[in-house]
Amino acid sequence: MxxxxxxxxxxxxxxxxxxxxxxxxxxxxxxxxxxxxxxxxxxxxxxxxxxxxxxxxxxxxxxxxxxxxxxxxxxxxxxxxxxxxxxxxxxxxxxxxxxxxxxxxxxxxxxxxxxxxxxxxxxxxxxxxxxxxxVSPKTAELPAGPLAELLAALDWEAEDLDPDLPIGLAFGGLWHPILWAVTRERLAELEYDFAALTTLMQREGWGTVSLLTRERADLIHSRNAFPIGGVVEDPATGAAAAALGGFLRTNGLLPDGGKFRVLQGEDMGQPCLLDVDASGHGGIRVSGxxxxxxxxxx
Known part of the structure; x- marks a missing residue:
């Protein structure tokens, strides 16, 4: 040695x-x-x-x-x-x-x-x-054009989005679109146009696409499409969880104390648990x- x-x-x-x-x-x-x-x-x-x-x-x-x-x-x-x-x-x-x-x-x-x-x-x-x-998180609007392309690539309709939660772009090291499915059952259905989504993500500079449902304020279910990495989805995405923490902070949607959990990979048979602390200011803390x-x- x-x-x-x-x-x-x-x-x-x-x-x-x-x-x-x-x-x-x-x-x-x-x-x-x-x-x-x-x-x-x-x-x-x-x-x-x-x-x-x-x-x-x-x-x-x-x-x-x-x-x-x-x-x-x-x-x-x-x-x-x-x-x-x-x-x-x-x-x-x-x-x-x-x-x-x-x-x-x-x-x-x-x-x-x-x-x-x-x-x-x-x-x-x-x-x-x-x-x-x-690093410090950032948020931005998801323009109508890229949003329409994203929904088309995912084979989602406007009715598949939760009307009570905001969509947008979030950054915690990488940029991620944030979309909330109207139900957990809709989130479980993930079949998308791999080539079209890859092209869109490369053009827009997105890391993964965050598809989410909120069981309660401190428990969120997540799927992250990752075709630009050569895989359909990522079982656990710390960068996306951090970006989500900044997004929830900006939109006043954090639970009391600013901490929540993300369950990801469930539909892949690879359950993952990410603990997120978005309290205070500055960078988001992700633990596991x-x-x-x-x-x-x-």
């Missing part, structure tokens, strides 16, 4: 998938979670090598880290098809992987394409739990655990 630049014995890398760990982020108590790849020392890797590894792993995102301080890292995220500026579930997976690899609990600073992401890692029983804080996928990692 050799010593890597990050100081972790045994983690020096060659640019192949053997350098990658696999973690499931945001699992529920009964399982599930969204798989992410994590490369703990990508200092010697080119962007092309990162993209190739992400494609070979095949998960919606893989995080590539380069140590620039004792608990400071440059992070880049790649889907199987392109670099992604920010990814919440891969951030949580990377933070827990660093904790597992000797760092333990404590504070981390990840320097992403969208800015500084602070992550607090706590020990909870036999697990680590990570809380990321995003991650577990090592040992069978794939060895």
């Amino acid at each position: 050799t010593e890597s630049r990050s100081g972790h014995a045994g983690l020096a890398l060659s640019p192949d998938t053997s350098s990658a760990l696999r973690y499931a982020a945001f699992p529920t108590e009964s399982g599930g979670g969204n798989p992410a790849g994590v490369v703990l020392d990508a200092a010697a890797m080119s962007a092309a090598e990162m993209l190739r590894i992400a494609a070979e792993i095949g998960y919606s995102e893989t995080a590539f880290l380069e140590a620039i301080g004792s608990r400071d890292y440059r992070v880049r995220y790649f889907s199987p098809q392109a670099e992604v500026d920010f990814c919440g579930h891969a951030t949580v997976a990377a933070a827990v992987a660093l904790a597992d690899a000797e760092l333990g609990a404590g504070e981390l600073v990840l320097h992403s394409n969208v800015g500084e992401i602070r992550v607090s890692v706590a020990s909870v029983g036999e697990r680590y739990r990570a809380t990321l804080t995003t 655990t991650a577990t090592r996928i040992v069978a794939d990692a060895e």
Whole structure:
């Protein structure tokens, strides 16, 4: 074994998938979670090598880290098809992987394409739990033209939208359209024009499309279409959950205390639980655990 630049014995890398760990982020108590790849020392890797590894792993995102301080890292995220500026579930997976690899609990600073992401890692029983804080959120109107194209690509009608909740665009590291389905049953029906939605999202610069229903003020069901990443949907999307927190804050829709939970991946058989804290001002906090996928990692 050799010593890597990050100081972790045994983690020096060659640019192949053997350098990658696999973690499931945001699992529920009964399982599930969204798989992410994590490369703990990508200092010697080119962007092309990162993209190739992400494609070979095949998960919606893989995080590539380069140590620039004792608990400071440059992070880049790649889907199987392109670099992604920010990814919440891969951030949580990377933070827990660093904790597992000797760092333990404590504070981390990840320097992403969208800015500084602070992550607090706590020990909870036999697990680590990570809380990321995003860059400052933003919201915007969803113009009528792109909205009409979006509904057409989704095969949704205006009647499929909840008339009591606002639509729009939200940012917590990536931009996401926010659409509320009129019922949970409508949300369960997700069949869309993959090519048309991909083209629209690329043109508009959207990360995922957030499709939602609100069971109550502090519990939201979510599906996130992600064709630009090469997959139909993402089982858990920390960036979208953060963007939603900023959107609810701006629209005065947060529950008392500003905290809520997002259930995602249920209709995929990969249930995921994301805890969101949008209280106060500034960045949104998204929390969850991650577990090592040992069978794939060895």
